[in-house]
Amino acid sequence: MSGYFQPSYSAARKAFLRGVGADSRLSWQRTVQHPLHGAEGEKLAMDVAWLGPVNADKLLIVQSATHGVEGFAGSAIQSALLHQCEALPQGTALLLIHAMNPWGFSHKRRVDEAGIDLNRNFVDFNHRPENRGYEEIHSALIPQHWDQASLLQADQRLQDFREVYGAQIYEEAVSGGQYTHPAGLFYGGKAPSWSRVQLEQLAAELRLAERKQVAIIDVHTGLGDYTVGEVICDHPPGSLGVQWAKHWYGTAVTEPFLGTSSSVPKLGLIDFFWHQLLPDRCCFVTLEFGTGSTEDLFNVLRADHWLACQPFGSVSEDLKQQIHQQLLEHFCPAAEDWQQEVIRQGLLRVSQALAGLASL
Template sequence: MELARCDFLNLASARSVFCEDYAEARRAFLAAADGAGLTVDSRAHPKRGPHGEALACDVVWIGPRAARRVLVLMAGTHGVEGFCGSAILTDWVMGGGADRLPDGVAVLLIHAINPHGFAWLRRVTEDGVDLNRNFIDFSEPLPADEGYGDLAEALIAEAQTSPDWQALQQYQLQRGRMGLENAITSGQYSHPDGLFYGGKAPTWSRRTLESVSADYGLADRSGLCVIDLHTGLGPYGYGELICDHPPASKPVSYARQWFGDSVTEPLCGTSTSGPKRGLTDYFWHQLVEDRGCMLTLEFGTYPFDEILTALCADHWLHAQGGIDWSAPHARAIKTRLRHAFYPAQADWQEMVLFRGRQVVRHALAGLASLVSW
């Protein structure tokens, strides 16, 4: 694909940054970086994509290496959700973002932290692990099951590609809608073939993120803002800023000062997301401390039941063994999952770009306001 420099005022013309697959998205991001004269630090993944393509997490540092304040933008934590995050990163670079940095502020772009999931149209990593449930202390006993075991058979069974809705509705009658969603999504460590599985050890993507943060000295900066880009939760096209820092903490104060009252908090019950285990957020919280904030920018797509159906079918498919990428049933399942997390439609794409640009602009202004540092 050919990408001309984005017209930063025209959302419709900028929609070319949305790509058809991981390989095209990577090419677009690398081309944008090259066009802006930026150096790419590529962390090669040990496996390949469905067409034999190389996989990597591509990292770009923009601005002075000694900058005391840094904005981190991360895409692809949940693989297939990377279409959105990749577009936001590429759009910002192509729109001349590197030329408009505040004094003393740098930006770190992390493109496709879970490249295997992005390429194979999966939400999980190459070992079936949800990276956003993988950040726990594995030297301690694994977290106890909080309801997933009661639903595991209803979600993924040998003879079905969709959930057993009758069983799920029965559970909902007993525990309520939020009880059902939390049991499914909060993070489980007992069913490796299941949804939202946190794993038994740090994944390649987790280790890569830890090494990137160390290599770029993020813990030594005096101001940090981290935005992790996601899709699939909330109203169609709306970008919700989710803050998992402890309520009334300094990072929450920064989040509200910089981004306004649209910031939501799962721990206060104001978010479309409930409390989760093993989030990447908790890794970032340790680095940010009281020197900024970490937020998830979550773009809504379709209702929970549609998302769940697509996820269950994908997990069922991979539970059968090796994937024939060209098989009609596999393509149908993958197409459905891709659509669930990436509606390739003009209205959704334009809402994503508008909100993405807005959040990046506010983050940079917020970091610039830390004059005391």
């Protein structure tokens, strides 16, 4: 099953489009061209495929590469779904959105071309939220120099903050979303990103708000225990979305708002777009495949963002390659057991979501 993983964005896109073209369930297809080119000079796009009846009231949406470099796993699951080509439940359709953030997927970065974390971008920019904790530790997260002495000093500042405020507040400060430092971690932007605009237009064109029951699975990697596909549900506790999730996915469901998840509550999630579009008619979950500790996640991102801030030619090739490789290995481990578990669990969650929709 690990054979569905591809070595690059361009290879993943070709595999996805090849699968779409051969799928007898295909009813509608769209390529949304990105204005920039990829790391290999290739064209970039958000590719969308609708499988099953176009007027279906029940719909399952599977998204990949909301965080660009995490797209290898989501794309592999989507390709596996296309390869299976199983019949959909009556009155149910499947919408595949491949490469929500194609620039980040191609360039193997978590953010987009503007440094925006798409999964912090869904806020009202007339009333941008504040993250004072991030303000306090930004310069320690991305120190001016990437040498042992500078890193030791920066890490001590972060440890001091964590000891004063606790691990929960520390994680929320780092990863909860910030809107003041464009070069910083988990930056939500100052306006809707290209990807957000395309998603909003796509939802309007496909009349998604008119569907009666919708399940969304957004595939992510990098947070949580190795090989574990955590089903994270950011619907309000006790809401219908949570009830559906627990009924469909069972004990795999965790809730950041209740402190049962490896993820802390966050600002500007793509979840909130779907919650608002389909109040009491959707179940959105993040399928998060773990690869290591939260601290490892933060550290590979710190290095990546530091590198992106450096003038061209000022960093040795060895250090650049080391940072790139550590980032890629954290978000898409090369180990066959991890990749096989991604496909196995991904297909299982899709099957559970389709069965859940059929039971409503």
